[in-house]
Amino acid sequence: MKLKSLVFTAVALGLSFGAMAQAPIVIKFSHVVAVDTPKGKGAEQFKKLAEERTKGRVKVEVYANSTLYKDKEEMEALQLGSVHMLAPSLAKFGPLGAREFEVFDLPYIFDSYAELHKITGGPIGQGLLKKLESKGILGLAFWDNGFKVMSANKPLKTPADFKGLKLRIQSSKVLDAQMRALGANPQVMAFSEVYQGLQTGVVDGTENPPSNLYTQKMHEVQKFVTLSDHGYLGYAVIVNKKFWDGLPADVRGQLEGAMKDATKYANDIAKQENDAAMEAVKKSGKSQIITLSEAEKKEWKKALVKVHSDHADKIGKDLIQSIYKETGFDPAKL
Numbered sequence: 001m002k003l004k005s006l007v008f009t010a011v012a013l014g015l016s017f018g019a020m021a022q023a024p025i026v027i028k029f030s031h032v033v034a035v036d037t038p039k040g041k042g043a044e045q046f047k048k049l050a051e052e053r054t055k056g057r058v059k060v061e062v063y064a065n066s067t068l069y070k071d072k073e074e075m076e077a078l079q080l081g082s083v084h085m086l087a088p089s090l091a092k093f094g095p096l097g098a099r100e101f102e103v104f105d106l107p108y109i110f111d112s113y114a115e116l117h118k119i120t121g122g123p124i125g126q127g128l129l130k131k132l133e134s135k136g137i138l139g140l141a142f143w144d145n146g147f148k149v150m151s152a153n154k155p156l157k158t159p160a161d162f163k164g165l166k167l168r169i170q171s172s173k174v175l176d177a178q179m180r181a182l183g184a185n186p187q188v189m190a191f192s193e194v195y196q197g198l199q200t201g202v203v204d205g206t207e208n209p210p211s212n213l214y215t216q217k218m219h220e221v222q223k224f225v226t227l228s229d230h231g232y233l234g235y236a237v238i239v240n241k242k243f244w245d246g247l248p249a250d251v252r253g254q255l256e257g258a259m260k261d262a263t264k265y266a267n268d269i270a271k272q273e274n275d276a277a278m279e280a281v282k283k284s285g286k287s288q289i290i291t292l293s294e295a296e297k298k299e300w301k302k303a304l305v306k307v308h309s310d311h312a313d314k315i316g317k318d319l320i321q322s323i324y325k326e327t328g329f330d331p332a333k334l
């Protein structure tokens with residue numbers, strides 16, 4: 001009888017080990033935006049490629065729209081290993097102690113995607129990702145979103161129009177300084193709460209690329225949208241380092257390939273996604289679109305340029321200078 005139950009247990013254990021060996025490795029990828037955005041589509045593309053190339057050994061579960069975690073929680077969850085992959089905006093790395101990433105928030109530092117790619121696609125970008133390793137995080141790629149618009153229930157044409165407005169920002173000290181330089185009162189708020197914040201008047205306005213504005217329906221509760229292109233919003237795709245390093249080497253290699261191709265896809269569609277979103281906002285007739293004249297844009301630049309020098313010490317003077325050198329940016333010319 002004893003022997004019988006021993007054999008039974010051994011068989012049961014053997015079976016469950018066998019089943020375990022075949023269970024796919026699950027990668028939970030959490031993000032806060034809609035599926036129909038550059039990041040949302042990039043995440044779906046990574047899932048597709050990763051599952052295809054590992055022939056089912058990996059299952060990627062994508063949680064969009066803050067369904068798993070909100071902004072601040074997702075960073076903590078990644079470090080704890082409760083989620084494996086994220087793509088937070090570069091404006092959200094400050095609370096981790098990686099203030100260098102706020103360099104991307106400096107107003108007008110990039111004029112175009114081409115200028116930005118000199119940084120994200122080169123050694124400066126790689127150096128930034130490397131800095132995350134001491135925090136138990138591995139940076140795999142940069143994904144684009146786009147250039148930001150400003151929105152409110154009043155027309156924002158000159159810095160004077162911002163006076164006293166409560167404007168929602170991400171958790172970046174540079175964005176805080178940017179809004180203060182315009183005379184507004186910045187308020188950090190999780191992305192998932194912005195629509196309601198605008199609707200109920202907790203905040204008066206905000207900034208985001210058109211793809212986020214449109215897919216979160218912010219334009220339905222904002223009467224005016226200014227095409228200011230005053231700053232850039234993009235992402236770093238990051239993973240829990242321990243988890244990633246612990247993957248079988250062949251699987252990790254296949255996933256790296258899938259990430260490389262998903263990155264190209266996400267970056268290829270970002271501009272057109274934002275252009276299409278802006279067209280859809282226009283077509284909706286819910287917000288009036290404001291285009292700035294050259295003279296008006298100059299006024300914005302004049303009001304905002306001091307954010308660069310005011311934050312140079314915190315972000316890193318050498319980093320800022322190395323970016324200026326790559327892109328040809330000259331604050332004196334703003």
Ligand code: LMR
Binds near residue numbers: 033039089170190208
């Ligand atoms: C925001 O909070 O406004 C953005 O970072 C959301 C996102 O992930 O694009």
